[in-house]
Amino acid sequence: VMPFEFLTAEDVAGAVAAVTEHPDAVYLAGGTNLVDRMRLGVATPSLVVDISHLPLDQIVELPDGTVRIGALARNSDLAAHLLIRQRYPVLSQALLAGASGQLRNLATTAGNLLQRTRCVYFQDVSMPCNKRDLGSGCSAREGYTRYHAILGASAGCVAVHPSDMAVAMAALDASVVVAGRTGERSIRLNDLHRLPGDAPHRDTVLTHGELITAVDLPPLSFSQHSAYRKVRDRASYVFALISVAAALDLSEHWDAGGDPTIRDVRIALGGVAHKPWRATAAETFLRGAAASVENFREAADVELAHAEPLNDNAFKVPMVRNTVALLLADLTRRQVGAIDGDLTGQEQKP
């Protein structure tokens, strides 16, 4: 760890001012990612501004039905919150699928959104990495890519965003409230994270010094019909190979013997891109279509049409297709009790 200055912020404005003034200052909240990176030499801030004690940990419902989550609400508290469990089960499940109990007790909501990739080359300062050191090259391109992107990557970076929580929030169309030097602004979560392009060192559209103070979950009539599924190399404490967050709204009446119609649907994918991947093409395909396994698979294929797997991760394409179909079939079954189509003959090859 390189020596650094440590400042305890007194309020949001003071914190924002302190970080904005120092070109390489950072905020410290839960510390579950920043401190790791500092120990690895990946992060070498000269000033650390502690905001962990600021009163930003409330979870409240606003008059218009929006649920506002304080930036410093702990992952454990958010996952266990009654409002979240009842209204947004996909978010609660996503949180509980991430990290470990100890980490979730420390990790904060905004910190989770702003955590950085766990690409092995990003975390190893002796290896070239455009995200850590722009222009040095991408080691993953010719290296180990089991956990890397299949969508939206660039020549310079194939890393993925590691969060589970953010995938659920992307599906729920959340937005973040951001405090800056000149005031407050709101950014849709789906616009917060960037694709790497030729600037992979920037994970988000935030400018230096901007501080996320809250995450807003807008009301969604069918958000209780939602779920999260994470596929990984072992049962716990590992990042997703791929994950799917989905919410499904079915028509109330359907012909006996026929498939129910999909009124609305939300799908977001994790572990596939530099950002939580909102599957808008799949959603468009499914809106108004019959809720059948065949359609679910086809919708996934529409989304995956531009997938570009790397050496080690071609398996992600069928894995996404199968998981999307399974999760949406589960949500359908829960609402109508049955679903047309065979789920046993999963395709194994891309």
Place this chain on the structure above:
Amino acid sequence: VSTGRRGQSVGVGLGRLDGVLKVRGRARYAYEQPVPQPAYLCPVQATIARGTVVRIDTGAAEALDGVLAVLTHLNALRLVDTKDQELLVLQSAAVGFRGQFIGAVVAESSEIARHAAALVEVEYAPATHNAAFSVGEHGDVSLDSTPGLPRQVSDAEIEAALAGEHGYVSLESTPGLPRQVSEAEIKAALATASTAVDQTYTTPPEYHVPMEPHTSVAIWNDGTLTMYESTQGVHPFREGFGGAVRPGAEPGPDHLPVCRRRIRLKAQGSRPGRTRGDGGTRTARPCRKGCLDPAADVLPQWLPSTDHPTRATRGGSGWHTDRTGRRRGRAEFQNAGFSRRSRRTGPNDVRRCAASDHESSHGPRCSRTDLDAGARQVPWDVRA
């Protein structure tokens, strides 16, 4: 284990000497051994797979307040017995694998040691490394990648070799053991079986990562080196390590590596020993000659980042195929399968494979802790 009288241990219920401590959570890891005012050591690790260190600049590290010594191959203790390759740390400029210890900083605190280790600048002359599978004379796939051995082959060639008449996979061709059944023979037998079970089982990558931080405590005192090590094989380690450092290990100006600090300490003027009140750190006392107090205790601290390169992992992600063919109601042959370790076993293994010259064949050179938590914390002494 406390045995009874000699020759009476078979069939007798035996208690472990450290059993009571362990079940009560009071057994100490090596790092937790109480040592008054220790110094701390942090390694500098190679960032190339194979080559030579041509320049190592320790100036910035040495200039840092609280740094007691910076060890490199240029000033480290010379071993008298170099038979055990695992112990050949800092003995030459050669780099044999990525993550190899090529230097170390001894400092008053762990934090200072780590910071200083990051300030050591190293220049290498890299050499070509070879980290792919090779196919031996008889078509066996070998993990050995020593230069000079047969050319590397592709996965496709391995598969082709397996499918051939004499194709079989063996991690080790042990002379004298029967040849394993070939793929062709398995196929032929299965083709004529009335019923066949052909099932492949796979395992995900799994690592046994010790709970214990990678640390040792070394105490030099009156010609005796006492070490607390996280090894299971206390006696073999004592023999190997004791042999390697004896008799040159006697603490003294000519042998103790930290005595290289003599010049600098003299330039600053020898300071009397000082002790901090926090009890957690120690400033080594310069002795009469200006070298560090031979009784200075050193706590080498293995960091998480040093974990994988310095320890053999048993990667998973292998697969095993069981095939059973039955004819006329009885088993003709069973479990004539083969198993093979994947060439890619997980992020760290892959990185090591891609970067390492000889780890894959011999295991890491510095591995001392690839052992389970069986019998730890048994101190042992080396008489110089």
